[in-house]
Amino acid sequence: MQTVVYDRSFEGFFTAVFEIYEYKIKDPDIRPEGAAPVSLFARPHTVHTSSAKAMRVINKLQAQLPEDGLANICRVLLSGQPGAENRLFRYIQYALQAGKNMATDYSHPDVLWLQQLVHKVGREKHRMEAFIRFQKTKDGLFYAVVEPDFNVLPLVSRHFEDRYADQHWLIYDARRKYGLYYNLQCVSEVTIDFAAALNDKASLHTLHDEQEDLYQSLWKTYFGSTNIAARKNMKLHVQHMPRRYWKNLVEKLPG
Known part of the structure; x- marks a missing residue:
């Protein structure tokens, strides 16, 4: 397992996804800056945010996901849930393989997890607007x-x-x-x-x-x-x- 560290931004996360493929990182552990790594001895891969790399991933996902797919990924990142980046990466891997039909495949644990978390974030948004x-x-x-x-x-x-x-x-x-x-x-x-x-x-x-x-x-x-x-x-x-x-x-x- 290799730790992949990004700067907590949306662009940083999508750059991390790009570089995992670019450098063929087999078992990535994506973590935001400041989070404790799983291994104290593994050398981390530090991501330098690149708008160009991020846009290549974003454009690919927009072609593969439903209309609200990219927005849902961003909402999950805003959730701040520990380990969310790794589950999102698995979700993205599945999306790139299966295409738009995967968005309603709730038999897949990462698809179901994403939809449930998006619902929770959306509910919190509406509560803030009301309260x-x-x-x-x-x-x-x-x-x-x-x-x-x-x-x-x-x-x-x-x-x-x-x-x-x-x-x-x-x-x-x-x-x-x-x-x-x-x-x-x-x-x-x-x-x-x-x-x-x-x-x-x-x-x-x-x-x-x-x-x-x-x-x-x-x-x-x-x-x-x-x-x-x-x-x-x-x-x-x-x-x-x-x-x-x-x-x-x-x-x-x-x-």
Whole structure:
């Protein structure tokens, strides 16, 4: 087994796939930079990301996979699941051999695994689009803090750019310590590390716009008025809105 190390980017992964074929690496173990190798003694193959090599793989896959096939591979990479790269490589090998019909061959373990994981990532994307709550700072920035199970910020970017096109906003992933910032013209990725400040509610409160408390109060009142106590079903409520999201939802904050 030979470890193949790539830079965690989409292009880096597809370059790794190309070089496994190019260098005839028989038993590859594809790992992102920073991940511990299986063997401490095997010499790793370090991938230098190449747009040309990546595009050759991407073009081949677009010809072999269904319309959403490439997007599904990218969603799996965003999942951050340990070992996902190796299962994806086996999936790609199978796709190159079997063609488009393989996408629904759920008897193949890697095809079934990919479809199940894509479904989970897609569900997390829709939850983020529904559960993100912005708060306004004194300088007019609308910010939201999230901690999704998967790295779905790249998947929700277009939704919030379209919906809040007239506002400066920042969505910060506290788990992965980066965010998306919209400046009224485009969305850019920003890297921030203010974990300590996020846990200091008093510090955050000083940043809020003067009307923010009123907005939060009105939203809580609305949320409470739309709930019918006699029809309350906590089990179903938690199923649709898992507890792990509650600490970042205005309607669930105390007070």
